[in-house]
Amino acid sequence: METLVSVNEFCVYHHVEVSFIYLLEQRGLIQTTLIDQAVYVHPEHVARLEKLVRLHQDLSIHSDDLDIVINLLDQLEHLQHQVVQLQNRLAFYEH
Numbered sequence: 001m002e003t004l005v006s007v008n009e010f011c012v013y014h015h016v017e018v019s020f021i022y023l024l025e026q027r028g029l030i031q032t033t034l035i036d037q038a039v040y041v042h043p044e045h046v047a048r049l050e051k052l053v054r055l056h057q058d059l060s061i062h063s064d065d066l067d068i069v070i071n072l073l074d075q076l077e078h079l080q081h082q083v084v085q086l087q088n089r090l091a092f093y094e095h
Helices: 007-014 018-026 043-058 063-094
Strands: 032-035 038-041
Touching: 007 018, 007 038, 007 043, 018 038, 018 043, 018 063, 038 043, 043 063
Parallel strands: none
Antiparallel strands: 032 038
């Protein structure tokens, strides 16, 4: 079974308000689960959540703009992955 991450513990560790996490969930940027009156983040969303927190705190990106920035970063990552795949295919045909 996957180990869920408590939103309260995450917020204490990262010095962020719980309301910020709820805002990200409302915008569809992360998913949480409610179990016995406690809210948890799915393990596969923790890295994304940490990235969103860093963008917000370190770069002072307003929470309203985080969806745009994370979407652009996701697109950039996808394009970088495609470039690596194409370079690998090209290297195969060059040898």
